[in-house]
Amino acid sequence: MVVLSTVDAVKEYTRGSSTLRALKGVSLDIEPGEFVAIVGPSGSGKSTLLNLLGLLDEPTTGAVRVDGTDASDLSDRERTRTRRETIGFVFQDFYLLPTLSARENVAVPAFLHGDRRTVLDRAGDLLGRVGLADRLTHTPDELSGGQKQRVAIARAMINRPTVLLADEPTGNLDRETGAQVLDVFGEFTTEDVAVVTVTHDEQVTEYAERTVGMLDGVLDLEAGD
Amino acid sequence: MDGWLGRRFPIAALAWQNLTRQRARSVLAMAGITIGVLAIASLGMFGATLELSFQQSFQDSASSVFVTPGEDLEADAFEPEQVAAVERYADAPVYPVKFGSANVTAVGGTDQVGLRSLSDPGEFTAAERGRIPDAWRSGVLVGNTLADDLDVRVGDSLRVDGRTFRVVAVLEPDGQASLLSTENAVLLPERRMQSTDVGQVIVRADSPPAAFELAERLRTELNDRKVRYDVQDFEAAIQQFNEQIGLIRTFLIGVGAISLLVAAVSILNVMLMSTIERKGEIGVLRAVGYYKRDILRLMLTEAALLGLLGATIGLGLSVLMGMVINQQLLGDPLAFTGAAVTSTVQGFLFGTIASLLSGVYPAWKAANARPVEALRD
Numbered sequence: 001m002v003v004l005s006t007v008d009a010v011k012e013y014t015r016g017s018s019t020l021r022a023l024k025g026v027s028l029d030i031e032p033g034e035f036v037a038i039v040g041p042s043g044s045g046k047s048t049l050l051n052l053l054g055l056l057d058e059p060t061t062g063a064v065r066v067d068g069t070d071a072s073d074l075s076d077r078e079r080t081r082t083r084r085e086t087i088g089f090v091f092q093d094f095y096l097l098p099t100l101s102a103r104e105n106v107a108v109p110a111f112l113h114g115d116r117r118t119v120l121d122r123a124g125d126l127l128g129r130v131g132l133a134d135r136l137t138h139t140p141d142e143l144s145g146g147q148k149q150r151v152a153i154a155r156a157m158i159n160r161p162t163v164l165l166a167d168e169p170t171g172n173l174d175r176e177t178g179a180q181v182l183d184v185f186g187e188f189t190t191e192d193v194a195v196v197t198v199t200h201d202e203q204v205t206e207y208a209e210r211t212v213g214m215l216d217g218v219l220d221l222e223a224g225d
Numbered sequence: 226m227d228g229w230l231g232r233r234f235p236i237a238a239l240a241w242q243n244l245t246r247q248r249a250r251s252v253l254a255m256a257g258i259t260i261g262v263l264a265i266a267s268l269g270m271f272g273a274t275l276e277l278s279f280q281q282s283f284q285d286s287a288s289s290v291f292v293t294p295g296e297d298l299e300a301d302a303f304e305p306e307q308v309a310a311v312e313r314y315a316d317a318p319v320y321p322v323k324f325g326s327a328n329v330t331a332v333g334g335t336d337q338v339g340l341r342s343l344s345d346p347g348e349f350t351a352a353e354r355g356r357i358p359d360a361w362r363s364g365v366l367v368g369n370t371l372a373d374d375l376d377v378r379v380g381d382s383l384r385v386d387g388r389t390f391r392v393v394a395v396l397e398p399d400g401q402a403s404l405l406s407t408e409n410a411v412l413l414p415e416r417r418m419q420s421t422d423v424g425q426v427i428v429r430a431d432s433p434p435a436a437f438e439l440a441e442r443l444r445t446e447l448n449d450r451k452v453r454y455d456v457q458d459f460e461a462a463i464q465q466f467n468e469q470i471g472l473i474r475t476f477l478i479g480v481g482a483i484s485l486l487v488a489a490v491s492i493l494n495v496m497l498m499s500t501i502e503r504k505g506e507i508g509v510l511r512a513v514g515y516y517k518r519d520i521l522r523l524m525l526t527e528a529a530l531l532g533l534l535g536a537t538i539g540l541g542l543s544v545l546m547g548m549v550i551n552q553q554l555l556g557d558p559l560a561f562t563g564a565a566v567t568s569t570v571q572g573f574l575f576g577t578i579a580s581l582l583s584g585v586y587p588a589w590k591a592a593n594a595r596p597v598e599a600l601r602d
Contacts, residue, residue, distance in 0.1 A: 056512060056597040077516060084514020095509040099242045109513035111239070116232045159514065 002065075003086075003162045003194055004030040004053055009062035011048050022048040024217040025062065030163060033192040035185065037205045040214030046198045047167065049214065053196060054087055054165045055079045067162075084109065088156030088193075092168035094148040096140040096155075102127055102147075103136040106154045114159065126154035130184050146177030153184050157193075164188065166197040170204055182207045236519070240526035247499070254488075254495040255535035261485030262539025262576040267546040268481045269568020270561075272474035274547075277562050278554040279466065285349075286404055287433040287459040290315075290440045292426040297451035302422030311426050311454070314446045315439060320344060320427045322405065325420030329411055330384040333376030339410040340385070342418035348429065349405040355379035355394030364393035366412035374409075385411060386419075433463060481572065488535070489579035496528050496587035504594060511596035524588030525581065532580020536573045543569050 011023040022045045030036060030053070038046045051057040052064050055071050064071040066082055074082060096105045106123035110116075124136055130150040140148055149169060156164050164185065170178035182204065185195045197204060205211045213220035231238035244251045292311055294301050302324070303311075312319045325340040343349075346366060347357045357366060365385070367377055372395040377383055381392050396407050404427055428443075430436035440458035447454040500507070507520055515523075547565055548558035 051597045054512065056595075080511070080514055080516050083512065089509070089512045091509065093505065095506055097242065097506065099246050108239075108510070109515075111235050112515060112519055116235065155513070 001032060002029045003032050003067060004196075005065045006049070006052055006059070007063045007065065009049070009052055009059040009064065011045070011052065011057070012060045021217055023052070023059070026214075026217075026219055027062075028053075028212065028219070030194045030196055032162065032194055033189045035189050035195045035207065035209045036197070037208035037211045038196065038198045038214060039200070039205055039211055040220065044214040044220075045217045046214045050165055050167055050196065050198045053163075054089060055083050081113075084113065084159055086162050088153075088159070088161035088164045090149070090152050090156050090164060090166040090169050092171040094140070094145075094152045094172075096148055096151060098140055101137045101139055102132060102143065102151045105140070105151055106158055108158075109155060110158045119158070123154070123158060126157055127151070129187070130154050131180070144177070145173050146180055149173060149177075149181050150184055153181070153188075157188065161193065163194045163196060166195065168199055168201070169197055170199065170201045175203060178203055236522050236526050237530070240523055240530055243499070243503075243523075243527055244530060247495075250495055250498075251531060254492050255531050255538070257488030257491045258485070258532050258535025258576045258580055259539040259542065261481065261488040261579075262536045262572040263542050263546065264484045265478060265481030265572035265575060266539065266543035266569040267550070268477035269474065269571065270543065270547045270565035271550050272470065272477050273562045273564035273568065274550050274554050274560075275473070276470045276564070277560075279470070281555070282400060283459070283463070283466075284433070287463055288430050288436045289404055289458075290428040290430065290436050290443065291404075291457045292428065292443065292447075293424065293455045293457070295448070295452035295455040298453040302424050303426065305423075307453075308423055308426060310447060311428065311443065314443055315428045317428050317430045317435070317439060318348075320348065320429065321423040322425045322427060323415070323418050323420055324422055324424035325418065327386040327411075329371075329375065331375035331377040331381060333374060336371070336375060338371060340413055340418065340420065341405065341407065341410050342413045342415050342420075343405075343427075344415060346405070346412050349427070350399075350403065350407050351397050352394035353397045355392070357394050361414045362416070363391070363414060365390040365414075365417075366394045366396055366407075367392055368396055368407040368410045368412075369398040370408040371410065383411070385413070388417075390417070433459065478568065482575070485572075485575055485579055488576070489583045492528055492531055492580050493583035493587065495531070496524065496584050497590075499527070500524065500587045500591040503591075507591050507594065508596040508598075511594075517592040520592040521588045524591050525584045528584020528588070529577070529581045532577045535580070536576035539576060540569065540573045543572060 006026050006028050008025045008027050009023055010021065010025050013020045013022060026049055038049060040046045052059055055064065058072060066086055071079060071082070097108065100108070103120060103123045106126055107119045110119045127133060127136055130153055132147060132150055135143060135147060143151065170181055173181060178201065186207070189195055199205065294303060308321045320343050323342040326337060327340050329336055329338045353369060358364065365383060367383070377392050379392055379395060383390050383392055399406055399408050428439060430439050437458050437460040440456050443454065443456045447456070510520060547561060547569070551560045552558045
């Protein structure tokens with residue numbers, strides 16, 4: 001079973017008369033509960049691939065499939081809804097809202113479209129699961145980097161996604177807090193949530209079940225395992 | 226966000242949170258709207274109240290018609306039958322005013338002053354001290370300046386060409402629109418007046434328009450080719466006054482509108498800055514499943530909240546300001562005119578709508594930013 005996949009995805013960026021081929025035909029399947037690390041040098045196309053997987057961008061040719069549905073068949077609004085329902089995002093810079101408490105930040109994705117009566121309770125439960133049960137009412141500036149990233153992971157989980165996409169999730173963290181964050185990801189994979197992360201961090205690749213290498217817009221089979 | 230309000234109006238709760246992030250900036254943007262609303266409302270109110278105050282003080286004059294001897298009349302006073310002619314054509318109370326002059330002596334000295342006599346002086350002037358008798362048969366009324374000059378008070382006696390009278394009232398100073406000049410005159414009861422020269426006839430109509438109509442009728446009925454009666458009304462003066470006050474009001478509201486425009490631009494600026502600063506954050510909201518329309522609503526709500534708060538404070542201040550203006554010009558803090566209320570409401574609406582409109586472009590820009598680009602840097 002495949003939850004998320006790209007099929008021969010090509011992405012070209014046109015700037016003026018020059019065309020940059022960031023992806024030159026990438027096919028990748030993500031299965032439930034697996035932890036995939038995408039590695040590669042800057043400019044190899046790994047962030048572009050993550051954006052395609054997250055339905056934030058569309059391939060020039062080829063397809064992105066979510067639970068078997070071709071995302072290019074969806075309207076902008078449907079894509080947004082699919083993102084909300086099946087994909088969770090974790091960013092290197094956390095992007096928490098500074099005036100909201102940890103619990104409110106976790107609730108944000110479900111705040112407009114969802115059951116608002118229970119969302120704060122669920123947010124509290126999720127914060128407990130990432131080890132922040134005693135930080136519910138703290139604002140982001142009262143939290144450490146590792147704590148912020150755990151809040152961000154809890155936020156990504158609030159809509160019960162099947163895939164978590166993480167862009168350099170340990171990029172701003174030291175080794176020890178990075179390890180804690182990876183353990184949190186690991187715990188969610190046991191519930192069949194797939195984790196796909198773009199990283200430079202060897203700690204992540206060591207932790208991951210599968211490492212996919214990217215080089216110059218194509219999958220680099222030698223770098224992978 | 227935690228409370229009932231947040232569950233009920235999540236967008237408004239989020240918008241409010243966002244406004245509190247740059248508190249100083251939000252307050253300043255709001256202050257711009259407050260000042261704009263205050264300017265429109267209070268300037269409009271000032272114009273309207275000014276107009277009312279003028280109308281009130283001119284109401285009596287403007288409702289009256291003055292008939293004086295015309296250039297073709299050989300005398301400078303009317304004969305009784307000529308006064309009767311005026312009475313015949315006027316369907317309103319007619320007050321013939323007799324004029325004379327006399328040597329007047331009191332404690333403070335002797336002076337040659339004007340005498341006036343008419344049946345009901347209370348219609349045209351009022352006592353500052355003492356009282357104008359209802360059935361006036363004896364005693365005199367003394368003009369304000371003359372009373373000072375001659376040092377007379379109510380109850381004193383006064384000699385007019387050798388005859389002695391008791392002063393029953395000292396009159397108020399002449400107003401801007403007094404029909405009868407009394408400052409330097411002594412008013413005598415009709416039967417004590419020796420002069421029989423009716424120098425002026427005042428006809429008191431119900432309203433300014435009735436007076437204008439009456440004046441027109443008197444002019445055509447009383448005069449043929451010869452102008453024996455000079456009939457005057459205030460139609461031209463009132464018209465000119467209305468034009469001027471209209472101009473003043475338009476100017477004042479224009480000044481207010483410009484200040485509101487400036488305020489709207491500052492809201493536009495604040496919202497644009499906020500859009501740029503929060504680009505990444507808005508990208509995250511889009512990524513986690515907020516529709517474009519949600520972002521649009523969020524940003525518009527922020528702009529509208531700024532405007533609504535600013536305009537509400539402006540409204541409160543305008544009402545206070547209006548009460549001060551009313552007290553000064555009309556003597557009653559609650560005497561709001563319809564036009565004053567209209568301009569206050571206009572100010573409030575302009576302020577709110579201007580803020581909402583200045584939120585449109587930044588909101589559109591934020592909603593349509595591609596999340597992938599917003600998150601790239």
